[in-house]
Amino acid sequence: MLAGLEYDKRKRSELLGNAVDSSKTPSSDPEDSELGVEGGRKRATINDIARLAGVSKKTVSRVINQSPFVRDETRERIEAVIAEWGYAPDPQARGLAFRRSFLIGMVYDNPNPQYVVNMQLGLLDGLRGSGFELVVHPCNRASPTFLNDIRAFVERQKLFGVVLPPSVSEDESVARLLSEIGCAYIRIASVELDKPEHMIVGRDRLGGEVMGRHLVDLGHTRIGFVTGLPNFRSSHERLGGFEDALRKAGLALDPDYVAQGAYTFESGVAAGEALLARTPRPTAIFCANDEMAAGALQAARRAGLNVPEDVTIVGFDDFQIAQSVWPPLTTIHIPTREVGRLAAEKLIGKETRDARDPAPTAPYLVLRESSAPPPKS
Amino acid sequence: MLAGLEYDKRKRSELLGNAVDSSKTPSSDPEDSELGVEGGRKRATINDIARLAGVSKKTVSRVINQSPFVRDETRERIEAVIAEWGYAPDPQARGLAFRRSFLIGMVYDNPNPQYVVNMQLGLLDGLRGSGFELVVHPCNRASPTFLNDIRAFVERQKLFGVVLPPSVSEDESVARLLSEIGCAYIRIASVELDKPEHMIVGRDRLGGEVMGRHLVDLGHTRIGFVTGLPNFRSSHERLGGFEDALRKAGLALDPDYVAQGAYTFESGVAAGEALLARTPRPTAIFCANDEMAAGALQAARRAGLNVPEDVTIVGFDDFQIAQSVWPPLTTIHIPTREVGRLAAEKLIGKETRDARDPAPTAPYLVLRESSAPPPKS
DNA sequence: CTGAAAGCGCTTACAG
DNA sequence: CTGAAAGCGCTTACAG
Structure with missing residues (x-):
């Protein structure tokens, strides 16, 4: 099923540990001994931060998730520890508990490379700093397994959401499928095909x-x-x-x-x-x-x-x-790139903080040398 | 930190359950009651498969991971149940336990959209059916945070491996970094810059x-x-x-x-x-x-x-x-696309089964209209 | 060849 | 405002 991961190849030799900073001083806790076969120091976990800040992991979790129910003083102390240790929560563990990953899918069938690359760059612009990552997924509307492929992809990865550029964006069965399985989605299209919260409308x-x-x-x-x-x-x-x-x-x-x-x-x-x-x-x-x-x-x-x-x-x-x-x-x-950014921001709810429902900037004329008045015949 | 995931928005109303088939008959287990707010039936888990096959989840795990230590009869029984229920292991849970995700990163700085898209398609060709997904990550060698960005990306996502097309592939500090943090990588380049197991050499x-x-x-x-x-x-x-x-x-x-x-x-x-x-x-x-x-x-x-x-x-x-x-x-x-496929296959160890260390097909001349004998002057 | 226990690093549900 | 317990769906380490 998964090449390279056969049972007998998975003998792990790394030692466990909680240290995370770059000093070599081993902590007094024997569990902290750290050799890092792969050369790396172990990343801090929520438990480390909790211990260091003198709170429960639940409270650290609250800070991570911006819960309002944390005393300012507590929050600041925790944030200081987080910053000091460069802690970042593990998206996989978080995703498992959330029952939803931190992956955004770009499901597309647009044949133009420049469009595809610009759209990707735009989505990445919108995702930057959010902790979400972009997973690309070309598809083929003519394939008999088209919808099943998308469903398997979305469900297996527990995608947080998907962005659909044209022409997949114009396929009603895809939108319906996504609604059914409860996956957030944004459709990019030149007309309002869906409820506003699902649309970025090009001009x-x-x-x-x-x-x-x-x-x-x-x-x-x-x-x-x-x-x-x-x-x-x-x-x-x-x-x-x-x-x-x-x-x-x-x-x-x-x-x-x-x-x-x-x-x-x-x-x-x-x-x-x-x-x-x-x-x-x-x-x-x-x-x-x-x-x-x-x-x-x-x-x-x-x-x-x-x-x-x-x-x-x-x-x-x-x-x-x-x-x-x-x-x-x-x-x-x-x-194109801006449209991608807006789509990603809308999908992850970033836009609500910045501006409400921003429209892409208007298309404009680029004057070059291929147009002129008609010949006088 | 993560927009759209504020604490108070995460009230979950789904009910738990183990049913997975499409019949609406609720099981006799009260825990199985299934309303599926989001319209979906819950996916089967390793526990469901174990129960249904009358084995422990560890044995199901062995089958998933192709361990040789399972009696053929047991294996077949389990595989039948897996097929019947359309079970697919959760990559997040698997990744958490493995301490490594099932994501492959494409870290690139190539400016040509056609190259980028073809390379992505090739990587996807090589990944197809493997359970791995492709995460795209453009980068900028001139950025002062260049290496730190890559490190954060790889470590945070616990990437299974990364593919490096030119010119990032030619950056020794990137390869060194990846070695240090123990992340598998393949460099695509026109000369053998690294050990063969890390290279796909273009011609x-x-x-x-x-x-x-x-x-x-x-x-x-x-x-x-x-x-x-x-x-x-x-x-x-x-x-x-x-x-x-x-x-x-x-x-x-x-x-x-x-x-x-x-x-x-x-x-x-x-x-x-x-x-x-x-x-x-x-x-x-x-x-x-x-x-x-x-x-x-x-x-x-x-x-x-x-x-x-x-x-x-x-x-x-x-x-x-x-x-x-x-x-x-x-x-x-x-x-280009074939090179991408080879790189992905090599990274996930697929190529060992097919052919040993395959080289990309040779480049060839495409004769069009822009070349002719020199003018007779 | 197979399984019970513990754990990966988080969050939810429930108390206080 | 804060925390102890249980759980997400897998795998490892250890027994048998």
């Missing part, structure tokens, strides 16, 4: 509108749109925001100028080729993410078109690729 | 040589090289392999045609500009990763040069960006 629609306005302001009227995967709400929201901008400018979206993409580079090439073949040709193409915009850029090149002189091509996300292609892409910046 | 040097041979075979003799960050061994190994290829072809590396990069797109632009300004101009530029090759591509375009007609530009890694730029980059494919 994809606004981002789509900002980009739409940019294109309209440049003078474009015949604009193509490349959608993302249909099972990502963000794709619909970005398109919806774009339509909002068109509508406000008195323009309408021509369905013939909407091409289906899949958020991948290759799908951007194909959709770009298709749109550039329309007659009349669009003067601008708005792709629902940068990856597809990079693909559309390539389609334009193959068609012998210069960007932005002949056609404007813009993306969404502001990931690295937007800067690495030529010309660099005008795009919409999305605060 | 960057071979990759560099393969690419060098490709360029030589195309007829290039005046080749520029853009290095990666100097504190990444891979950078030196890739250059070393390139030199090997040159030497074997009777060519020598001209130091004037080596430019310092930093593995980033921007550094590729700068190094590309510098090299393209040399007289005579190199007919090919080998960048130590794809990101910099994308940058060099941009430098070439700005200099009014066509790739590959005027100058060949090639990369290393075969990440997505190699396919997303124009022209798509000839590059060297590195089995």
